[in-house]
Amino acid sequence: MSDDEFEALLRGSGQPDPPEEQPEQRSRREHREGNKSAGALILVIVLVVIAGLAGTGWWAWSQYGERVLAYLGEEEIPDYASDGTMTEVLIVVEQGDIGEDVARKLADQGVTASFESVYQLLLEDTSITFQPGTYRLRAEMSAAAAIEALQDSDNRLLYRITIPEGRSVTQAIETIAENSDIPLANLEAAIDDPSVYGVNPPADNTYLQPLEGYLFPATYEVEPGTSASALIQQMVDEMISRLDNRGVEPDQRHEVLTKAALVQREAKEPEDFFKVAAVIDNRLEDGMPLQFDSTVTYWENTFGTVWTTDAARENADNPYNTYYYTGLPVGPIGLPGDIALDAVLEPAEGSWKYFVTVNLQSGATVFSDTLSEHNAAVALLREWCDDADNAVYCE
Incomplete structure (x- = not known):
């Protein structure tokens, strides 16, 4: 297309300029062509956009781009001159x-x-x-x-939500609701049916939360408007991916997550995770009850304390109660992280059957082979807690 033809197109006509006209005729024609020019401009822009959508935008632009811009340059385009208001x-x-x-x-x-x-x-x-x-x-x-x-x-607006390791799924969705635009009620409804996310734990739905343990604790960047089910699916997928990468078969997931959640709640220092995992295996092998206080506090919803009562430890209504029931609890008691998963799959080598944290501030933990050794370590904990300076840690 020649420059004359292109200019004619913008004017709304494919013909050369007409002969000289009388002033009155020229006035009427210019009024009509002014309207045609505006329509032609829109047409050219639309043609360029359509060409781009069809995959030929670069060809169209190489042929007509400079002339389109030149024509646009003749028009006064509204534009603000600032970086914006405070709105x-x-x-x-x-x-x-x-x-x-x-x-x-x-x-x-x-x-x-x-x-x-x-x-x-x-x-x-x-x-x-x-x-x-x-x-x-x-x-x-x-x-x-x-x-x-x-x-x-x-x-870019993103909600950055951090779910710490060891939190329960109930605590996790409360954190999500507090730090995003997803209502808590939507999250509660989203976790009601684990099968929606491909999770089918053996524990029946009368227990606290069948999705417990299956959400990976991490920091998530969440777009505004994300649905509760979409985020829960992302967290489940992340946990399943971590298990798959470690070679955990689908039929092993529930047991691995149950053990890992125990390790996550009980261990304090990184090296202790692998020792706690060994204690679990050693006690299960000998048919001993695990007797983990964390399985009692989970059911009682008394997080943050290291003590349990005799009545709580004897509560047969608590299906997670490892004082009352031998073997693993019916399901995870929290959300385990990477180190807990690693510990369960590769526990430390040792014959320990007992452990107790003797300094609740530093996390120092004593692992023992015999009950007498364990009782001596428990005495160290009580002695440490008797110090008034440590009372805040021993509530």
Whole structure:
């Protein structure tokens, strides 16, 4: 297409300029062609966008891009001249959005003065891309400032949620609700049926929480608007991935997670995790009850204490009670992390059958082979707790 033909297209006609007209005729024609020119401009832009969607955008741009920009340059495009007001505007860039979509959202939500001010810059620099996400921008920004803000990851709105190892699934969803826009009620409903996430633990649903142990404790970056079920699925998938990477077969998952949750709750120092795992195996092999206080406090929901009562230890209604029942509890008592999983799969070598933390501040723990040795270590703990300076740790 020649330059004359291109200019004729923008004017709304495929023919050369007509002969000289009288002033009155020229006035009527110019009015009509003014409207045609605006329509032609929109048509050219749309054609470029459509060409891009069809995979031929680069060809179209190489043929007509400079002339489109030159023509656009003749028009006064509304644009703000500042970095914006104090009014915050959230812009959501969705997967699959192209430059036209982003330019339209910016204009429609009052961030930029016009669609064209942004779109022109995108045509000038085809290397500009946008990552999906929710971004904090401001009202009345210049097109250049808005584009720059959308490319700055610091402006991306994400909820950063950290679930520490050893927390229960109930504690985990409370943390999620407190640190995101996901309502607690939605999270409670989302964890009600574990089979939705491919989890089928043998423990029946009358127990505390059948999804216990199956959410991997970690820091998650959550997009605004994420559903409760989508996040729970992500956390379950992460745990299953960790198990698969360690060679744990599907039919072994529940037992491994049950042991790992015990280790996570009982061990203090990293090296102790592997010793606690050994104690579990040694006691199970000898048919001894595990007698872990953590299985009592889990059912009683009395986290944060190292002491249990005689009545709680004798409670047969607690299916997790390893004082009353021999063997592993019916399921995990918390969310184990990587080190706990490693410890269960590769426990330390040793004949220990007992352990007790003798310094609740430092986490120093004594492992023993015999009951008499263990009782001596328990006496050290009580002596340590009798010191008034340590009372806060012994509640």
